[in-house]
Amino acid sequence: MLSPSKAASFYAGAALFAIAASSFVQYRLPVGVPIAAAKEDPTRSAETVLTSTQGTPAHQALPVATWDHDIAPLLYAKCTSCHHPGGAGPFSLLSYEDARRWAPQILKVTQSRFMPPWLPEPGYGDFAGSRRLSDKELELIKSWVAAGTPMGNTEDAPAPPSYPSQWTLGQPDLVLTVEEPYRLAPGGEDVFHNFILPYPLRITHYIRALEILPSVPSIVHHANILIDRTAEFRRQHPLDWKQGIAGMELTVDAGDSFDPDGHFLFWKPDTPVVIEPAGMPWRLGPGNDLILNTHLKPSGKSENIQAEIGLYFADSPPTQMPMLLELDRDDALDIPAGRSNFTVEDEMTLPVDVQVLGIYPHAHYLGKEMQCWAILPDGKKEWLIWIRNWDIDRQSVYSYKRPVLLTKGTVVHMRFTYDNSNMNPHNPHDPPVRVKAGNRSEDEMAHLWLQVLPANPQKEHQPDPRLLLEEMWMRSRLRKMPNDYISLYNLGTALAGEGKTSAAADIFRKILRAKPDDGRSWNALGTVTESMGDWKQAQEIYKKAAAIEPENCDARFNLARLDLRQDLPSEAETSFRALLGSCPDDPDVRNGLGLALLAREQYAPAQTEFLRALTLNPSGALALDLHEHLAFAYVQTGRLDDAISQLREAVNLARADPAPHSLLAQVLAQAGQLHEAIEEEKSALRLNNKDAEGWNSLAVYEARSGDKEAARQGFEQALRIDPNNLRARANLSHLIEKR
Ligand code: HEC
Missing domain, CATH: 2.60.120.310 (Copper type II, ascorbate-dependent monooxygenase, N-terminal domain)
Known part of the structure; x- marks a missing residue:
């Protein structure tokens, strides 16, 4: 309970993501769009029906489309999010008059699918918020324009959506x-x-x-x-x-x-x-x-x-943590002038089952065709996206209507084609020149990001599935760029997080051979060395890291923490206080100082530090520790009610964790609230009924509340789980003697 967490939380993993055009969000609010206007997407069969009825009497019998009934709902659903005053489109299409004035252009740009802007090919990934017009919608526009843009009944026309120019969700926090x-x-x-x-x-x-x-x-x-x-x-x-x-x-x-x-x-x-x-x-x-x-x-x-x-x-931290994975072939981009079909490919093999939530392909002006598909372990091919005519001005993140499940062993494949000829209207160079990868718009890129969520929760004693994804991803980057610092560093931290400490140490040493002044890698090497049990060597390594980067708090924090671990609380207190100068708002440092003060039996000042850390970090794993540390400090000064309320907060923060329930039970019992203590301990046992100590504690509270029969059963249960539990054995014989 009393170990501060910087190194521990640091083992959890990776860092230093190279995110190029990077973090993007996918869930959108259609603002003020009437839902009724959303039309079904086309299916292949609908397409055939329409073409086969072209020019037949059945087709001619279709009623003529009108503004009120057909066109207003269609434009409000698919066009006016941009075509409204102040919007991204060059003119408004909110009123009948506007639409009528633009009717010939509307017909032209919808038939050619220039509008609405939408790049993905239908049938290759089913995306939320698809702007693509169905064949039926195209047909409606055609018939409306052909019939001379009839209004229909003015009273029946839907009210135009409104587009607030201020915060759509109300005043932000x-x-x-x-x-x-x-x-x-x-x-x-x-x-x-x-x-x-x-x-x-x-x-x-x-x-x-x-x-x-x-x-x-x-x-x-x-x-x-x-x-x-x-x-x-x-x-x-x-x-x-x-x-x-x-x-x-x-x-x-x-x-x-x-x-x-x-x-x-x-x-x-x-x-x-x-x-x-x-x-x-x-x-x-x-x-x-x-x-x-x-x-x-x-x-x-x-x-x-x-x-x-x-x-x-949000009111609370995330319960689900998606992750971005990237396919990337920048290293292979060297596009000769004039080449119209330069292709690069990349692939990755998934180490765990994932749900794909969204996809973001990215190239610059020479990008033409983009494909991404997955081959599942059973050989089935699942398309993730196909863009035939890439256009950087219309790039977007696409989220799937339903997450796409890709099981462990699936190979995700990307293929991008570039057109560096003068047939490409977007080509920034005339005549074309040789182009390589780079960050300027006249350079190129070959990136495809996937947003994935591990499909199964982390199993007990198994690493977080995201670490396995991270390891796979970094290994895949290193195959292309064997000395890439960021990939090496992230691989090292992923391995450390998985508990593969010596493999991780090898990686950090490799980095340090090339970059001996990299304080961050020294610190990381220190944490893996410490977790392998060699804290003396770890201490030397942290000292080196701190000397290289004195302004970086992590290595100095780890040194202070080692003082604490070696039972040198006054040294630890001095080190933590010195750290506050560089990072006064670091809740880990406040927590460390609080623990040093606890160890020196300075309970009231310790309480102050834990409370400060909690204001800085009111949720998450550290907050859980802080509530527990604070409760401990309160118990030492006899403030049992305050300890109880801290532990109730801890219980609320980690409902699936039995430990805070047990601690709360302990303090409740100490405060004489035996009935509540019994209930809490039972809650803990419901979360983990194999805990012999928990059964022993429950039985003690029951014995103290006078229920000897229940107590006997509890001690026996503890001994069934752990026959060597001396406390339960002694308690049981004591109980029998007293009878
Ligand atoms: C995502 C925003 C967006 C949506 C949605 C959108 N447009 Fe546009 N529209 C534009 C922009 C921007 C332009 C200016 C040309 C360009 O930059 O592509 C444009 C141009 C046009 C033009 C003029 C084309 C030309 O030849 O200059 C017409 C007509 C048009 N849009 C009609 C529509 C219709 C009809 C819809 C719905 C079916 C629609 N737009 C949906 C953004 C949008």
């Missing part, structure tokens, strides 16, 4: 505003710009929804939000970060914790709110920056943009 407005020139090339928005609060929140108000919606083409866990990007640009930094893609550091940011935080102008599914909010904490990675289109006049991000907090 927190609004972040870009520090300085950015001036976009009236003309010229598209601009790719990254705005940095530091998270200003001192406690961690979990975000269930976000909304972006771009200030000039029509010029922000799309945006990705990245979470820079260590604010490294801002530190790299000390002088100019407030105006934002140019660039199409960037890599951010996921920090030193295995908390993969498994979310697509992807925003498009017609889907202003990005809402996470229930149970899957994402974490945002002190020291994190959000980076708004935008694609801006000059509008013809000069514009000042100052975006705001609205964040909505």
Whole structure:
């Protein structure tokens, strides 16, 4: 109970994710779109029926489409999310007059499928929010235009949807505003710009929804939000970060914790709110920056943009943690000038069953065709996406209507084709030039991200399935780039998290041979060395890490923690207090200091530190420890009621964990509330009925409450589970003697 957790939580895993155009979100709110207007997707049979009835009397008998009955509902469902005043489309289609004026163009762009923008091929992945028009819808538009755009009955026309220009979900819990407005020139090339928005609060929140108000919606083409866990990007640009930094893609550091940011935080102008599914909010904490990675289109006049991000907090941390996996062949991109069918492929074999929630393929202007499919262990082929004509301006994250189950052993395959000829209208070079991978828009990329959720919960004594996915993913990256630092580091932390400590140590040593000044890898090597039991060597390694990177709190924290572990509480107290200078808001440091004070029997100051740590970190595993530590400190000063209320909080935080129930039972019994103690201990045993100590404790409370028969049964049960349990044996004979 009394061990602080930095190293422990650090073993849990990986860090430093290289996320290129990165975290994106997929669940969208159709704003104000009448649901009744959503039409069934086409099926292949419907298509054949329509073509075979072309020109027949049955076809001619179809009633003529009218605005009130057919066209208004269709446009409101598929077009006006962009085509409304202030929206992303160049004109409004909200009124009959608007639609009538644009009717010939509407006919043309819908028949050619230029509008609504939707890249995936039907039948190759079933996506939520598909904008694709069915053949029946195309036919309705055709018949409406052919008949001279009839109105129908004015009174029957549905009311147009409304598109609020302010926060759609109401006032956010927190609004972040870009520090300085950015001036976009009236003309010229598209601009790719990254705005940095530091998270200003001192406690961690979990975000269930976000909304972006771009200030000039029509010029922000799309945006990705990245979470820079260590604010490294801002530190790299000390002088100019407030105006934002140019660039199409960037890599951010996921920090030193295995908390993969498994979310697509992807925003498009017609889907202003990005809402996470229930149970899957994402974490945002002190020291994190959000980076708004935008694609801006000059509008013809000069514009000042100052975006705001609205964040909505979830009440509790996530219960399900999705993860992003990436297929990637940037290393193979070297596209000769003029080649129209340059192809790259990548694949990965899944080590566990997963549900695929969403997919995000990404290339730049030369990308043409994108395919991704899975071959299941039984040989069945499951298509995940097929885009025939990629268009970077229409890129999107696609989420599946129903998660796609891929079982362990499935091979996921991607194939991208590039057109570097002058037949490609998007080719930025005329004449074409040789193109390689890179972050500028005239470079290329071959990325495909999958958002997956392990299909089965973690089994007892087995590693978190996400660690196995991480290990597989990093090994797959290393096959392509054997010396990639990020992949090596993440592989090392994944292996450490799986308990494969010596393999992990080998990886960190390999990194350190190439980068002897990498304090983070020294610290990681220290934690695996410590977990292999060699804390003396670990201590030397931490010292080295701390000397290399004195401003990094982790290694110094681990040193202080080792003092505590070696029963040197006053040394530990001094070290933790020194650490507070560099990281006063680190709840682990407050917890460590509290534990050092506990060990020195300074109970009241210890309580203060635990309480501070709890305000900084009110949920999650550390909070559970903190409630327990605080309860312990209260018991020492006789504040049993306060201890009980802390343990009740602990029980609430971890309902499936028997330990807090048992602790609560102990303190309740100490406070003379035997009946409640018995109930709590029974709750603990319902969660784990093989716990001999638990049966023994239950029997003790029962004996004290006078129920000798129940007590006898309890001691006997404890002894059945563990015949060598001396306490239960002694208690049982004592009970029999007293009879
Ligand atoms: C995701 C946003 C979006 C949706 C949804 C959308 N449009 Fe558009 N539309 C645009 C944009 C942006 C343009 C400007 C051309 C471009 O950038 O692609 C445009 C252009 C047009 C044009 C002018 C084309 C031209 O030749 O210049 C027409 C007509 C049109 N849209 C009709 C529709 C219709 C009809 C629908 C629904 C069936 C629709 N749009 C759905 C964004 C959208």
